[in-house]
Amino acid sequence: MADCSFGITGKDFVLLASDQSAGRSIIKMKSDENKIRTLSPGLALAFGGEPGEFTSLGKRRLMGGTSNELAKRGGESDMIKRDTNNFVDYVERNLRLYQIRNNTELLPAPASAFIRKELANSIRSRSPYAVNLLLGGYDKVHSEAHLYSIDLYGTKAILPYAAQGLGIYVALSTMDKYWYPDITRDEAVELLKKCVAEVKLRLAYQFTFNAIVIDKEGVKNLPL
Amino acid sequence: MVYLKVGHMTCHMTSLELARTGGNLVNEVNYIGLWQIVNTNNSGKLVQIEYALNAVKQGVTAIAIKSGNGIVLATERKANSVLLKNDTNSKVELITPDIGMTYSGMGPDFRVLVDKARKLAHTNYKRIYNEYPPVKILVQEIAKVMQESTQSGGIRPFGVSLLVGGYDQHSESFQLYQVDPSGSYFPWKATAIGKSSVSAKTFLEKRWNENLELDDAIHVALLALKESVDGELTGENLDISVVSEPQQQSLGFLGTDVAGPRFKKLSAEEINDRLDAL
Amino acid sequence: MSDPFSINGGAAVAMVGKDCIAIACDTRLGSQSLGLANNFEKVFQMGKTTFLGLTGLATDVITLREDFRLKNNLYKLREEREMEPKTLANLVSTSLYERRFGPYFVSPIVAGLGKGGQPFICGFDLIGCIDFAKDFIVSGTASDQLYGTCESLYEPNLEPEDLFETISQALLNAVDRDALSGWGAVVYVVTKEKVVRRVLRTRQD
Numbered sequence: 152m153a154d155c156s157f158g159i160t161g162k163d164f165v166l167l168a169s170d171q172s173a174g175r176s177i178i179k180m181k182s183d184e185n186k187i188r189t190l191s192p193g194l195a196l197a198f199g200g201e202p203g204e205f206t207s208l209g210k211r212r213l214m215g216g217t218s219n220e221l222a223k224r225g226g227e228s229d230m231i232k233r234d235t236n237n238f239v240d241y242v243e244r245n246l247r248l249y250q251i252r253n254n255t256e257l258l259p260a261p262a263s264a265f266i267r268k269e270l271a272n273s274i275r276s277r278s279p280y281a282v283n284l285l286l287g288g289y290d291k292v293h294s295e296a297h298l299y300s301i302d303l304y305g306t307k308a309i310l311p312y313a314a315q316g317l318g319i320y321v322a323l324s325t326m327d328k329y330w331y332p333d334i335t336r337d338e339a340v341e342l343l344k345k346c347v348a349e350v351k352l353r354l355a356y357q358f359t360f361n362a363i364v365i366d367k368e369g370v371k372n373l374p375l
Numbered sequence: 376m377v378y379l380k381v382g383h384m385t386c387h388m389t390s391l392e393l394a395r396t397g398g399n400l401v402n403e404v405n406y407i408g409l410w411q412i413v414n415t416n417n418s419g420k421l422v423q424i425e426y427a428l429n430a431v432k433q434g435v436t437a438i439a440i441k442s443g444n445g446i447v448l449a450t451e452r453k454a455n456s457v458l459l460k461n462d463t464n465s466k467v468e469l470i471t472p473d474i475g476m477t478y479s480g481m482g483p484d485f486r487v488l489v490d491k492a493r494k495l496a497h498t499n500y501k502r503i504y505n506e507y508p509p510v511k512i513l514v515q516e517i518a519k520v521m522q523e524s525t526q527s528g529g530i531r532p533f534g535v536s537l538l539v540g541g542y543d544q545h546s547e548s549f550q551l552y553q554v555d556p557s558g559s560y561f562p563w564k565a566t567a568i569g570k571s572s573v574s575a576k577t578f579l580e581k582r583w584n585e586n587l588e589l590d591d592a593i594h595v596a597l598l599a600l601k602e603s604v605d606g607e608l609t610g611e612n613l614d615i616s617v618v619s620e621p622q623q624q625s626l627g628f629l630g631t632d633v634a635g636p637r638f639k640k641l642s643a644e645e646i647n648d649r650l651d652a653l
Numbered sequence: 654m655s656d657p658f659s660i661n662g663g664a665a666v667a668m669v670g671k672d673c674i675a676i677a678c679d680t681r682l683g684s685q686s687l688g689l690a691n692n693f694e695k696v697f698q699m700g701k702t703t704f705l706g707l708t709g710l711a712t713d714v715i716t717l718r719e720d721f722r723l724k725n726n727l728y729k730l731r732e733e734r735e736m737e738p739k740t741l742a743n744l745v746s747t748s749l750y751e752r753r754f755g756p757y758f759v760s761p762i763v764a765g766l767g768k769g770g771q772p773f774i775c776g777f778d779l780i781g782c783i784d785f786a787k788d789f790i791v792s793g794t795a796s797d798q799l800y801g802t803c804e805s806l807y808e809p810n811l812e813p814e815d816l817f818e819t820i821s822q823a824l825l826n827a828v829d830r831d832a833l834s835g836w837g838a839v840v841y842v843v844t845k846e847k848v849v850r851r852v853l854r855t856r857q858d
Contacts, residue, residue, distance in 0.1 A: 267712075267715065270712075271715070271716050274712065300689065302684070304660075304710065304712040305712035305715070305716070306682070306684075306711040306712045308682050308690035309692065310689075319687060502747065503744060503747050504744055505740075505747075506740065509732065512732065545734060545768075
């Protein structure tokens, strides 16, 4: 499925935006799917799955089974979504478990390490998850905004701004040009709108977007 | 008293007497281990470990002395019968080329620990770092084995105390440790374990000093053993090893920068020569 | 494309000087031709004068960095001293060979000063075969280029300042000829007295 997501940090906030399409190959089946998940009051992620049957490491990505069995489970498009949604559910519930056990939220940095490790272990398993994600969070202890890009191999990059999916082809250069370390929230929202505009202008695929902003107040929806 | 459930069977009280183990090497050592039962008396001591320590207390005296240029490990190896072929049994053993070990207590338990120590030196250290473990690390590994035998079901503690001496390449010094059945270990300058350990230690306290050389240490060890041995001291009924300078000739090959083993057993002739000079 | 060693790109190099060593890496993290991050360092300090460089598949670089950080810290606690570079090299070798039939796709290098300040460098293949070297060790997608620049620039017994210049020029000129490496560089020069870390400004294209 074609995905497109963005993340932009400022000094004390992170914006996350994701497309809302779900489908398979060139077919769009849904255009109001929420692909941003709030994990805790200061943490959220935008996620997407990799299109294609196999990963680069040559392992079969989807759960095993004949095409007949796949049909019984509800079709291939669901299979891919289940892959990504399963993983995000798993992450969300483990972070919640941590919060319950320790009576404290995991900060963005250790949360990113946990998610990375899960994906790094998964890629060497029999049926790896095919999830790319942008993790945004506000670190209340250090009063810092964090953005992590984590791919399906478990490759983690700490970035000031990032794009994933088809957005990398058209929006990264926009971000390179307009982002600067002291960018204000309004400017960041404008930058995000520029990126979305670029996607609509240059990509053949028609995306709709939803977005959030994370700061010390928590996670809020951001109307675009 | 605590009852331990082992498998499907709960044991109320089973005692297993392991009498006269060690054959002729250990004289009349009676060691009782309580099988599957952890007993604590009023003072909070684990009686199984007390029994094991009793086994050690009745064992043949073993002595170890550290000096500036080496360590000597010495013990008696007496044959109770002229019919016994005694020269094949060894009571001081090489663990790594730079570490030796001797004991007081039950011979069979010692041999098990020698096997385990040699194997641990490789699996937990040499096969990972391509170098032999320092003395302290090896001692900790052995102590771990002995401690675990005090806390596991179905087995008894080891009926030995060990003297482990060796050379540490990192601190470039010789180190000597005693390991007890409980898994406790102590670093020593010189010590004795076994039947006459108390008097031997008193003797060592008088004779040990910082300027001791290896030859003096061997001399002191022989004098201390003389006190605890009933019959005549001969090279044939003593087991003495030293850990000192690298023994290039016992490497078996020449022309490399590989250092030879520092552990060396003294032959009966060498011991007799030293006894003559006593 | 499917070669795990050249998905993310990156390069590292180590050199021996007179009573000193230097180890350096680029800071690019890519996804094939796309540059993802310019802050991805590949050289990690394991002790006062001991360094580990990891290039290859970035996820494995991170995984192994954490694995060796754990093993190194446990070693320090157990032995109450730091690991010698030679010991670290053997640990890296055995750790990689444990994954003989499902390896981590990395080309590690180790550099440091041993007991008495003895310079030590070495490299490994992905399953832990050690390549001991007297002069220099290269690794990463720019390793071919690094061999060229090192062969022509290196000379034995360089003083720390000259060694810094040599290793920096060797790395910079090599990564400029490799599309998957570059985007910044970090150089460590290690002597018995001190460790100097320098961040190099490179071309950002």
